[in-house]
Amino acid sequence: MEEERAREAAAAEEARRAEEAAARAKVEAEAGRTLAQGLDKTRNQGFMARLNGLFGQQRQVDESVLAELEEILFTADIGVRTANHLVEVAREKLKRNELKDPERIKGLIRDEVARICDLPVPRSLEGGGPPHVVMVVGVNGAGKTTTIGKLAAKLTSEGKKVVLAAGDTFRAAATEQLDVWAERAQAQLVKGAEGGDPSAVIFEAVKKAKEEGADVLIADTAGRLHTKAPLMEELKKVKRVMDKALPGAPHEVLLVLDSTNGQNAIQQAKQFHEAVGVSAIALTKLDGTAKGGVVIGICDELKLPVVWVGVGEKVADLRRFEPREFVRALFD
DSSP, rough: OOHHHHHHHHHHHHHHHHHHHHHHHHHHHHOOOOHHHHHHHHHHHHHHHHHHHHOOOOOOOHHHHHHHHHHHHHHHSSSSHHHHHHHHHHHHHTTTTTTOHHHHHHHHHHHHHHHHHHHOOOOOOOOSSSSSEEEEOOOOOOHHHHHHHHHHHHHTTTTTOEEEEEETOOHHHHHHHHHHHHHHHTTTEEEOOTOOOOOHHHHHHHHHHHHHTTSSSEEEEOOOOOOOOHHHHHHHHHHHHHHHHSSOOOOOEEEEGGGGHHHHHHOOOOHHHHHHHHOEEEEEEEEGGGOTTTHHHHHHHOOOOOOEESSSSGGGGGEEEHHHHHHHHHOO
16 A cells, blocks of 8 residues: 555656656747847837937037937936936046047947946845745736746746745736746646735745745735825735745845836836835836836936846746846947
């Protein structure tokens, strides 16, 4: 009898490993888009197209050139503060007679953008725990649930044990969507009743993750309007419950922003950061907008690192953000 149970357990374990291997193979087989491809619209239709037009002019750099530079940057989605800063950097170089032609401005702006975006990046999805607890926040429609699903698929493909918490109890479709992703990623999902207390669901998820020896717990939360104080207070409550369930949790607060929102995304980031202390940002839908300059504004104004960028529909299209790659994709 014991031998039969042992054989069944061994067979079950072998089947589980086969499923994990298949999931990893599926993720690895999905060829993702490059960041350069994801920034096509920003480079060819957005502010970079106008900047490249300015850089290519054969004329002496003077205040009229800087005025044109200022107008281009102010209409971009990098933010007023960042635009002012870049123009002033160029103006100082002009005063020192170090700008001979517009092409020199390109190198100057490129270097300054590289410096702005080169922030210390947290070790996303690792470090705390186990389990390493990630609280995911953002407004409705930003792509939180899809981002969570893609992160889970990436982690399980690396052999990590992942638990997902369906903390968005107000939108039935969110739980259903997360259920599909959990099955696809071979991750466990903890969910509650529709309209239930999200804090209770997340408390149970932390408990489950500890019991199961999970490497990572990723908790979804309901989409919030960053301008609605009561909703933001509820997020603070969820964060306190996480710490109660596992002291020190969440180890990471990941804010998901829709890059098509441009300047509004920066305002969202400010409000969420004030409420729950954002540690990292995931920018979605970068391939569908000419507003990729929002990356620069977020890094400059908030000093918050962009860790993930979404440049397509596939799992592989959720890419780790690399500042140098971003600068090359924009300017080279």
